[in-house]
Amino acid sequence: MATSVKKRILDNTDVIAALGLVSIVVMMVVPLPSVLLDILITLNITASVLTLMLAIFAQDPLEFSSLPSLLLTLTLFRLSLNISATRLILLDGHAGEIIQQFGEFVIRGDAVVGFIIFIILVLVQFIVITKGAERVSEVAARFTLDAMPGKQMSIDADLNAGMINELQARDRRKGIQQEADFYGAMDGSTKFVKGDAIAAIIILFINIIGGFVTGVLVQDMPMLEALHKYTLLTIGEGLVSQIPALLISTATGLVVTRAASESNLGSDLFKQLFTKPKALFITAGVLSMLALLGLPRPPLFMVSAALIGVGVMLQRNSKVSVVEESAAARETEIEESKKPENVLNLLQVDHMELELGYALIALVDVQQGGDLLDRIVLIRRQIASELGFIVPVIRVRDNMNLQPNQYVIKIRGAEIASGEILADHYMAMSGGFDDEGIPGTPTKEPAFGLDAKWINSMYREQAELNGWMVVDAPTVLATHITEVIKTQAWEILSRQDVKTLIDHAKELAPAVVDELIPDLLSLGQVQKVLANLLRERVSIRDMVSILETLSDYAQGTKDIDRLTEHVRQGLARQILQPLLGKDKSLPVMTLDPQIEQQILDSIQPSDYGTYLALDPKILHVLMQNLTREVEKVVLKGLTPVIVCAPLVRINLKRVTERQLPQLMVLSYNELVQGVQVQAVGMVGMDRAS
Numbered sequence: 001m002a003t004s005v006k007k008r009i010l011d012n013t014d015v016i017a018a019l020g021l022v023s024i025v026v027m028m029v030v031p032l033p034s035v036l037l038d039i040l041i042t043l044n045i046t047a048s049v050l051t052l053m054l055a056i057f058a059q060d061p062l063e064f065s066s067l068p069s070l071l072l073t074l075t076l077f078r079l080s081l082n083i084s085a086t087r088l089i090l091l092d093g094h095a096g097e098i099i100q101q102f103g104e105f106v107i108r109g110d111a112v113v114g115f116i117i118f119i120i121l122v123l124v125q126f127i128v129i130t131k132g133a134e135r136v137s138e139v140a141a142r143f144t145l146d147a148m149p150g151k152q153m154s155i156d157a158d159l160n161a162g163m164i165n166e167l168q169a170r171d172r173r174k175g176i177q178q179e180a181d182f183y184g185a186m187d188g189s190t191k192f193v194k195g196d197a198i199a200a201i202i203i204l205f206i207n208i209i210g211g212f213v214t215g216v217l218v219q220d221m222p223m224l225e226a227l228h229k230y231t232l233l234t235i236g237e238g239l240v241s242q243i244p245a246l247l248i249s250t251a252t253g254l255v256v257t258r259a260a261s262e263s264n265l266g267s268d269l270f271k272q273l274f275t276k277p278k279a280l281f282i283t284a285g286v287l288s289m290l291a292l293l294g295l296p297r298p299p300l301f302m303v304s305a306a307l308i309g310v311g312v313m314l315q316r317n318s319k320v321s322v323v324e325e326s327a328a329a330r331e332t333e334i335e336e337s338k339k340p341e342n343v344l345n346l347l348q349v350d351h352m353e354l355e356l357g358y359a360l361i362a363l364v365d366v367q368q369g370g371d372l373l374d375r376i377v378l379i380r381r382q383i384a385s386e387l388g389f390i391v392p393v394i395r396v397r398d399n400m401n402l403q404p405n406q407y408v409i410k411i412r413g414a415e416i417a418s419g420e421i422l423a424d425h426y427m428a429m430s431g432g433f434d435d436e437g438i439p440g441t442p443t444k445e446p447a448f449g450l451d452a453k454w455i456n457s458m459y460r461e462q463a464e465l466n467g468w469m470v471v472d473a474p475t476v477l478a479t480h481i482t483e484v485i486k487t488q489a490w491e492i493l494s495r496q497d498v499k500t501l502i503d504h505a506k507e508l509a510p511a512v513v514d515e516l517i518p519d520l521l522s523l524g525q526v527q528k529v530l531a532n533l534l535r536e537r538v539s540i541r542d543m544v545s546i547l548e549t550l551s552d553y554a555q556g557t558k559d560i561d562r563l564t565e566h567v568r569q570g571l572a573r574q575i576l577q578p579l580l581g582k583d584k585s586l587p588v589m590t591l592d593p594q595i596e597q598q599i600l601d602s603i604q605p606s607d608y609g610t611y612l613a614l615d616p617k618i619l620h621v622l623m624q625n626l627t628r629e630v631e632k633v634v635l636k637g638l639t640p641v642i643v644c645a646p647l648v649r650i651n652l653k654r655v656t657e658r659q660l661p662q663l664m665v666l667s668y669n670e671l672v673q674g675v676q677v678q679a680v681g682m683v684g685m686d687r688a689s
Contacts, residue, residue, distance in 0.1 A: 388541025
């Protein structure tokens, strides 16, 4: 039964909160009986004490993220009680037992003393606590917002260095955003407490004057009696209101001043005040000296003796704890060395690695102005936008076995590419211009193999004026990394990456994913299709369309090559878009029908897909003819594209991709309506016979 009631309350907290806020506003206009007012005043005191306790025990300001809204609610509640109490005081001359007892017990019925205490409380709250908390909130909000870009860059750097994963990075970014929102809200909410203190002083004088006028004119009371009675009630009501307000202000100040705390307030104070025995001994000596100089000796000697006792006890405990920590550390080290997990960690192979010689370490050192890690973040975003998959974390490390200016790019532990760059020089590519006038070290641009030279920074402007393309060393390295990723994307893509992409697609189109996996195709088969697409730099960003196409054709065939061709046909417009001219024309080369038929007849199936079993002599002549035609097309300033039958396309691409990687191989089915095809060459049979 209790569980059921609790569940109902938790399920309707939003309704309860809405009704509570509406009730607080209604209290301002609806008269309340004195008994109900006593209950509400008790609730106000309870809420204030509870808020202070939560602020004390919170280990992190974000643990009490609802404090800004709570401040507004409690301030509004307190003002409603002020208005209700004022109404009862002026109408009935009585505002409940709690206010009466505060007026008689706390200040012993003396209105003058009560007035002075009330003013002191308000001044302490307004000038000391609220003003300080307001300033701390303002500064904390400003510094938190200013530090956000740096914190975001730090998270990206840790992510690229492999120190955290994507989920941890997302959680840390969310924490930074929540922290900024919290301090921004606290900066504004402290104004509520400040306004409440000002309103308390105004309400005090209004109640005293209004009560005096009501007592003398309405109730025909003597002037001194009316002044004493209503002043006493007003001071009692003010104390009942300001003591909870003081607690709330204190809680606000505690929360906004605990940004660097590691635990709750009690633990922090004990650790920081009572961990230095020398400080306690010196303080005890100062107190003893003051006692000897003539100040009252009993309290000073008593506190001094207590400090000495605490200091001696802390010294003994610190020695014991050091011995225990050393023994525990040795035991932990021995236990860790025995665990097999330490050996298993050595078996882990990173998806991608970038190893740097010691002269290139400055490229990743932020303190030396290195921004390579930030560039890697941008590369991953660029690849996600262009090719549609998330590049795994690229682990960057130094390798003392490399040459000082050398770097190596690895995929799954195997070296894929390497190069040498001069970190303090610029790479200049002449682009056919005369380069004799600028001194430099001849080299090759690592990504595309272009002729270039390393030049000193003093010649940069001159090289640019001469029409050279000049880039700095980090850009050269970033370009090489980008090109390696684009070229090897099909090899980098893992099943776990595919699972992540499919999970994302399932959020958009769950029916498509449920229909395809695992009933029609397995995750591994989908991965192979996506790898075939990436191998030819076809973007897999439109994952929903790819999965829909696979669902349409997977019932008829499980052949990966055929499924790939069907997907390419579905993505035909996307594939053709970068190849079209301004007039929507597509210059293409074609195959002689006899050669195309020979290739078609030579396609053989295997356990790993199809392969081309063409006569080596014919294949050699075919490559010569293709190379010749490609050179003609390139000289015209066009992208080399050849069109053939769908079954021929993928096999022709595989035999040409090493020697002619720039050649685009399309099938007739990919030539969608609206594209004007222009034949610019044909690989003839006469040379291949």
